[in-house]
Amino acid sequence: MTDLTTPKPSSTAPRRQFLKNSLALTAASSVPGFAFAQPKTLRIGYITALSGPRAPFGVADQWHLAKLRERLKNGLDIGGQKIPVEILLRDNQSDPNRSTQVASELVLREKVDLMLVQDGDASTPAGQLCDVHGIPMVSTMSPWQAFLFARNGKVSKGFPFSFHFFWGADDVVKTFVSLWDSVKTNRAVGTLYIDNPPGAAFADPLMGMPPVLSKAGYRESNGGFFKVATDDFSNQITGFKKADAHIVSGFMYESHFATFWKQAQQQGFKPEICTVAGAFLFPSALKALGAAGNGMSTEVWWSPSFPYKSSLSGQSAAEFAAEWEKDTGNQWTQPLGYAHALWEVGLHALKTASNPFDRKAVRDAIQNTTLETLVGRVDFKGSPIKSVAKTALAGGQWRRTAAGAKSPYELTVVNNALAPGLPLGGRLELLSQLS
Structure with a gap:
């Protein structure tokens, strides 16, 4: 009769090897460039004003997002691996209450990995939620004082997970x-x-x-x-x-x-x-x-005459504006540059984080960002204003x-x-x- 309470001597070696392999797999999965068997999808929330009084600020967003989705259709190259990216666009309708609603939806229901806020008026409700729930956020197109002081932030401290780049009032x-x-x-x-x-x-x-x-x-x-x-x-x-x-x-x-x-x-x-x-x-x-x-x-804020280039496409400001005018038949607008730079900063953070799915790692990557963009240098790392990077x-x-x-x-x-x-x-x- 076989004694089921005593393990077979030969079973310990495979178990040790299994544990060893499991630990190695866990460690390797946190290293950029590790090939996941089935990569997760990075989910990026994007809040803008497509309607209401601030709609002119978001007039180029659909055009720009179409370009980005085409660029990211095979994934975002992180450490030599293509990681799938999903962009979740939300229109806040230029309304503070709607901003709170869509931010809550993206944070609590969609559980985005990164929040990008193009409409500066939405930076307060979105920033509050992201800070509470530990989701990295970058916003723009509002004076930095509105971003910082509307939530009683301090220049010397900033916020836990929310960041902003723009000039000041x-x-x-x-x-x-x-x-x-x-x-x-x-x-x-x-x-x-x-x-x-x-x-x-x-x-x-x-x-x-x-x-x-x-x-x-x-x-x-x-x-x-x-x-x-x-x-x-x-x-x-x-x-x-x-x-x-x-x-x-x-x-x-x-x-x-x-x-x-x-x-x-x-x-x-x-x-x-x-x-x-x-x-x-x-x-x-x-x-x-x-x-x-x-x-x-x-x-x-930005014009085709500015001597800057995109870190994503290599296009100059003049080339980027010309592409917009050719595709749409409309004259260039200033938010074109900042909407693009917002994605430059966001994607750069995901690519440079130790793990793009680790929210604290992405937060740290934003905090340490110094990037030449279509609107000029965006420097969070060297900024004397915590959570803020001032632009030209x-x-x-x-x-x-x-x-x-x-x-x-x-x-x-x-x-x-x-x-x-x-x-x-x-x-x-x-x-x-x-x-």
Whole structure:
């Protein structure tokens, strides 16, 4: 009769070998380049605004994602192995509540490995969720102050899993002041701000527009905050006329400025300079203004004239913009560069992490990123602001093009005070000189 309680001597060696092989397999699977028998799929959540007031910021997303999906159709090359990638696109409809909803869906139900947030207004709800649940996140297209301070973050500490790259509201104001210093005005500035996180960042009394204007010797006539649905700016215009404001500035979207400018003309308010953050980023804003759009000035995040290349495709800024215009028949827009750079940073983190499926490893890879992108250097590793990488910014003015040109207006870089490496195309001119 066989004794079932006593193991056969020959059984121990195979068991030891099995355990040894299992440990080796586990260790090897964490090393980049190890060939998984059946690779898991990396899931990347992508939040943008395809509809609502911020839709112009996401107008190129479908085009861009089609290019990315084609590039990634055979997987992302990590350590010599092609890892499948799934992109989960969500439209936040330019609504804070919707942003919370789609972020929750991606984090809790879809359990994404990486979150990319193109719409800056969604960085707060998405960042809060990602930090709580330990999911690495990168966002862009909102002043870094809105990303950091809307959640009571600290410059010296940052956040556990959420990161952001963009310029700051203070950089915009410094650029604006440098623009205005190049011409003669009475240094009176009328300002108004949307009541949202970016608007709050621009209006911040300590780090936004007011202290920079005061320090530079400009007098601010503050028209205050207005709601996104506002369509009457008569009170602000009356205040600006009373202050004899030669300059109009602040933060608003193109639809708001179109309404404001029409009412300003009706009330006989004719400033010499209109330099408004957010309002003149897109060619559509100038088309809506018609002839009145000539000479509007703005911050320039990115343009085909910038001397940068994509780390993904090797394309120059000019080549990338030309591809968009050829494929769509539409003029280039500034968010084109940042939407692309967001993927450059995200995919770089997955490729350089010790394990792309280990969320802490991906977080660490983002934290240690210094990457040359289509918008310039994105440097989290060397940044004095934790969780934030500041990017280049210039000042520009929209100029009417010659008859027969493919676009009625072209954005010209006219100030590079904060980014001397960016080429200039002209100098700022007063509206009265262009009319």
